[in-house]
Amino acid sequence: QQQVKQSPQSLIVQKGGIPIINCAYENTAFDYFPWYQQFPGKGPALLIAIRPDVSEKKEGRFTISFNKSAKQFSLHIMDSQPGDSATYFCAASKNGANNLFFGTGTRLTVIP
Amino acid sequence: KAGVTQTPRYLIKTRGQQVTLSCSPISGHRSVSWYQQTPGQGLQFLFEYFSETQRNKGNFPGRFSGRQFSNSRSEMNVSTLELGDSALYLCASRPSGQRDGYTFGSGTRLTVV
Numbered sequence: 001q002q003q004v005k006q007s008p009q010s011l012i013v014q015k016g017g018i019p020i021i022n023c024a025y026e027n028t029a030f031d032y033f034p035w036y037q038q039f040p041g042k043g044p045a046l047l048i049a050i051r052p053d054v055s056e057k058k059e060g061r062f063t064i065s066f067n068k069s070a071k072q073f074s075l076h077i078m079d080s081q082p083g084d085s086a087t088y089f090c091a092a093s094k095n096g097a098n099n100l101f102f103g104t105g106t107r108l109t110v111i112p
Numbered sequence: 113k114a115g116v117t118q119t120p121r122y123l124i125k126t127r128g129q130q131v132t133l134s135c136s137p138i139s140g141h142r143s144v145s146w147y148q149q150t151p152g153q154g155l156q157f158l159f160e161y162f163s164e165t166q167r168n169k170g171n172f173p174g175r176f177s178g179r180q181f182s183n184s185r186s187e188m189n190v191s192t193l194e195l196g197d198s199a200l201y202l203c204a205s206r207p208s209g210q211r212d213g214y215t216f217g218s219g220t221r222l223t224v225v
Contacts, residue, residue: 036216041218043202043216044202049212093211097168099160100155102154105154
């Protein structure tokens with residue numbers, strides 16, 4: 001049973017576009033929501049994370065929007081670049097537990 | 113600062129064999145977690161070790177086991193390999209008490225034939 005559902009599975013955008021990746025969860029005990037970026041042949045790397053006491057967090061060109069009542073969160077990449085082409089994973093964890101529950105990933109391709 | 117090092121990078125094994133994978137965490141990180149990554153299931157948590165003790169375990173059969181040494185290096189073992197165990201096995205380390213501090217290694221690609 002997938003505790004974090006992620007969509008879309010793949011996404012193709014033009015350079016400068018704003019890809020949006022969505023995630024949803026059911027477990028209200030989750031209180032930490034990170035996004036990871038993975039390039040081929042590499043492990044995932046933490047991109048940005050949010051806690052449910054805020055509705056939005058920005059770091060550079062990356063923004064997380066969080067809707068606690070809907071139990072949904074999304075990643076927006078502003079002014080996307082070909083170098084952003086990678087697989088993106090959302091994740092969630094509970095306070096006191098150290099493991100992450102990951103979404104199934106979104107393969108993003110940014111066309112020059 | 114060296115990252116998380118996993119060895120070997122690639123491994124091919126036959127069904128029924130066993131395999132041991134190794135992970136050296138970032139210096140000072142005492143928590144080591146293992147994840148299995150497959151195209152169909154994504155990343156699934158295997159277990160976490162802290163100060164040589166297993167602190168948390170995912171929903172995997174007993175054929176999957178691990179351990180951690182006093183220098184925080186960790187190994188995971190899979191016995192009686194099945195074709196479905198083919199996956200990328202990722203190790204992640206982090207400092208104590210910091211959920212933001214997860215750093216993943218590049219993984220070991222295991223192929224079972």
